[in-house]
Amino acid sequence: MNATSPWILNTNAALNVANRKPIFEQAAIGYSFKIYHLEESCWLVVAWPKGSRIAFRLAYSPNDKLDVQFRESNGQVTFKIKCLLGDYEVKLVLPTEEQPVLRYTTTLKPKAPLLFPFWPRDIVPLGAVGSDILAEGKVIASQVGARSGQLYFHLTRPKAGAVFYLQNLTALADYNQQTETSAADTVGGEWPEIGFALPPTIKNKALEAGKVYTLSDAFVAFDENVPDNEAAMIQQYLDLLATIYLAMPKPDTTYKHWPDILQKGLDDLMDSPGCWAQVDGNHYFNAYVCDYATPPEIMVQLAVLLPLVDYVEWNESQLSVMKKVKDGLPAFYSEKYGTIMRWHPKTADQMKGEEEHKKPLVMDSWYLNHPLLNLSRLALKGEKTAEKLFLDSLEFAIKVAKHFDYTWPVFYKMDTLEVIKAETQPGKGGEKDVPGLYAHVMLQAWELTGNKRYLAEAERAAQKLQGLGFELFYQANNTAFSAGALLRLYKITKKELYKELSYLCLANVFKNTKLWDCNYGHGVNFPTFFALYPLSDAPYTAVYEEEEVFCAFHDYLRHAEGQEILPSVRLLMAEYIRYVVERAVYYYPPKLPKEMLSENVKTGELDPNLWIALEDMHDGWEKSGEVGQEVYGAGNAFGILPRHYMQVPGEPFMIYTDYPTYGFSPKKHRPVNFTLAGDPRQTCRLMLVKTDKGKLPDFTVTIKGSNEKLTGKKLKDGHLEFTVAGDSQIHIDWK
Template identity: 75%
Template sequence: MAYSPNDRLELKKLSEKDGKIILKISSLIGEQECVVDLPDAEAIPVLRLTTTLKPTAPLLFPYWPRDIVVLGAAGSELLAEGEIKVKQVGTRSGQLYFSLTRPKAGSVLYLQNLTALADYNQATETSAGETVGGEWPEIGFALPPTIKNKPLEAGKSYVLSDALIAFSEEVPADEPAMVRQYLDLTAAIYLTLPKPDTSYKHWPDILQKGLTDLQTSPGCWSQVDGNHYLNAYLSDYKTPPEIMVQLAVLLPLLDYVEWTEAELEMMKTIKDGLTAFYDADLGTIMRWHPKMADKMEAVEEQMQPMVMDSWYLNHPLLNLSRLALKGDKVAEKLFLDSLEFAIKVAHHFDYTWPVFYKMDTLEVVKAETQPGKGGEKDVPGLFAHIMLQAWELTGEKRYLAEAEKSALRLLGSGFQLFYQANNTAFSAGAMLRLYKVTGKEVYKELSYLCVVNILQNTSLWDCNYGYGKNFPSFFRLFPLNDAPYTAAYEEEEVFCALHDYLRHAEGEDMLPSLRLLIAEYIRYLVDRAVYYYPPMLPKEMLSEDVKTGEVDANLWIALEDMHDGWEKSGEVGQEVYGAGNAFGILPRHYMQVDGQPFMIYTDYPTYGFSAKKHRPANFRLAGDGRLNCRLMIVKTGKGKLPEFDVRLKGHREPWKGNKTKDGHLEFILPGDSQVHIDWK
């Protein structure tokens, strides 16, 4: 808990207050205070250890030891042996998940609350990334060194560590047990972890700004062979149109149009260009527009006409199937005409997909993400999702059989399943659907495995140093397992996929910890996502060097990349295909009531909203009753709001709300509540 180099620590005072043990420690480097917050009577004990330092002189830290040494059994000279299953990667959560295998004593999830270190990081200009890990038996957290950085100020207090540690006596016997344990331990720590406040963001206005810029900005569009296509990145005219980009924007637009019952000419423009991507000789859709594929510069290995990235074949097929199931005949034909080719590729690779291969010969261009790491391990789940869609569309049982064969390829992936966030999230939904269709428990466990892989690639801390002070970052999700930044497109698709997952999980016997963590990720994304738009950020934190296209700080087109607090953001570009952000949020979080001057908003997902045409409004909140969410009565007209009566099932008295400066009504409600709203 406390350390001072080449020094003897002297305990000056030990006291107990409010269930906490407080140690005042004197050392050469300054006065240290260690607070031990002991576990309460919960089923999973969580210990919290917090250490602060008030330096006696300006201090640099060229070295700092890790804070865990795993000892052996009492009376034994042998050190413990164990297995580290998860440790921090980049600026993800400061987590360490490990089991003690000799003696077989149990498992531990350690989480360093990196938010608390912001003053240290700010003063020393260091990053909280890659601070939790180590090699057995010296593991845990170590302060980032400050050899060439600025020193800590004398006389000012700094948090040096804020560790939360959850314990279990179980050493998981298999993958499903490990996954369940990680979820339960994470949820137990999450309930104890200090979490930042959120605030209401008015997404109807945000959406309109984004829609206007998407429709009218010339940098969003290219023209090929008489049709208009969305660019992948703002003002990126070198890269040919991609079918993934067109569909990644079209599907969220469809969600929005179905919610508003409006019409968007832009949707017809996108649809008119889709058939050009079909290759009749191969019998499949292609990634690149055929008329432009030969003209692109091969600056990356996949940027060649016949080279396919495995997920880039499957993702558009999934979106085409979604359009087909909504009755779009053009999408249905493209989907069904491409299915046999996709099945042929899946069979050729035995449902284990490489990174890149050639469409005409199926020759592998790049087999693994890194040597020994395998290919795109979540694509079997994505392919299973497509096969489920084909089965639902056609009723042909062979597609269901294909889905099952592909799904089983996810077994044994552990914490290495995650290749790309959105594909892992789609896989989670596919596994849950397979469980509901077949009744086989293996698929429910595989759905948990997919969700766990998503959660371990999030950051349960808020980067409040450097440029990170300008935007919230708690519970952000990284797009790839080694990505140094978070990205709007993958977060938006994961958000939608997890909404879908909860919808399929309704009424099913699912882990409470899973429901808790998914609802909280969604709640924080709805708060954070607006900061992907450059107008929400100070211009000085936007990168001057842009990899693809350009960045226009005034356009409501999402940045691809948000970085660590000391790095500028937007260096990859503004991703037009991330435009689905607002179009996904609005229909899922705003409930309309016909003929009334208000909408009902919640930042948790909801089930069973019943009052579009008739009052009162009834629905159930997702999440866990031990945590709260926000409900807003959002004013949409100029007149006065009606008087509201908001009640929760099991509570006799109406719930009290507060009026906001914009005239809305705000309520803070416990999750997993049945809500009843009436008005007069």
């Protein structure tokens, strides 16, 4: 039993008095909801059908006596609470069959300028009525840094079920702005001290008297089951997350014209000297703008080249920059070691070793497999040089995998396979998602060659992901690529295990997202809803990982077409993509005020006028771009445009959606038919985008199964916009 505080012990004892009468009670979806007034606190106690209970604090005034009044109206219970602090209002919405989510929102209007040096967490797991023994349970996932204000936990004694709690941290913006506090690390705790606690205020940063502040906006979903295995736990997590996602408020998106954004980025990528280095007569991308101290890396070259390939295939064009990059790739191959190397061999010796991985023969585990994956993608498109580099490097990759028994460290030496850094942190293990990335590489090799040895290698690696739970995630893009590889393995082998492991990877990705908008400090200048963090402990979101996860999700949904996968997965992936398409433009510094850009840049230089994306976007009180301008994140626009704009040959418009689509053929047009990804419970944007100065044709837009013609909204730039449900089959004709 964990040690606990007087608040927990006293609350547990007070709420376990057998004859205590609630001031309000109601049953909903099989659960009991009761409100108790305990002098200085107002509590909501939820009881499972079998009797186990949990309490949520709605209002609190230390060493006080609350005056509580309430009224019911239209399915909402509103509590007016007077106390020494000021006037509380709590709005309580109980779950229904249609929306099985509890919501309670607490606001406070202080009577005087108010500081909160400490605030207790708002959840108390209760023991049985009449008992002083505390409930037992386990926290499975909670907020890390500025990620979602989530808490997913199980009650195990008395055995009850699971709870998914999400604090809508967007609602705290006025509190955070006034007190200059962050919403990071506000939801969590150690059992049984769990829940949300207001960030402590600092001197002279008090709440103003007479102004209303939201102190909590909580969404809670319940489940009667305590999962008995990893697969059931992951499915429950995803389903409860999706249930709350549907219930919570979400910011509107606005259309961003990516053709213009791409052109600006392409011009700066090709023309800015800071993006390029020359070695031995070949041109290479720098990792960061004006980063000449670091040798060219093969990962960087391929991370930009592959999105460029996507773009030219979509545009049926040629870019001279691509030939430059391709010509330099063979230099990364080492005949001595029989593999591609991370650093350009001609300049690797120039590194000073200021970081443990910046040494000629030191390999970061994912840095070998990721370039191999991109080389395989080029090979499958018919690029013979890439095919040779890929196939010639496979034996070394397999040797490394077998040497480490498919469980990779962080850094190792290429010549001896000596481990340089075994674990990310003591006791945390190495790069745990690399088995999935390696499995993806092996599947590509199997597809390219037909050799079943590679398929067997993919299975051996994939099975190493079992039992990792929410510790699987090392780097976002690699975890997302792993999910896609596992889905493909499931389709090939029909083994349910691999589909379950793909869900495990996706749950790890969604745990590291940010389901709130940071509308305080510099955060008012850019949207952050559904942003993704690149590493499990990263303090910022990053363009490169977001762009690659975006592409990996598109690929996953394409492979999932016609497959039975969780509706929650289809919903969450499509929604992440929808928000990326809006948010990603704010990684470009010309879209941001200069005062929020960091003056101290770790790598290279920061040019606020250059359309090369920042690596890092931070909490609203911190400046962004301190890591640098990420040349290898240049694939941002080149990934978005081909996936969201459908060209109709010979016509003066393109079709745009912010959800992924299936079934569009550019060769067969008039009428156009395609299917939207996503979930019918959510909507997305469909647009007919002008590509010349003339008028748009007269369109007829319908959804299969409905004879109703959709009415579009004409925008000031002449585009036509529609709102349509996910998973719809769209039919477009014109004259």
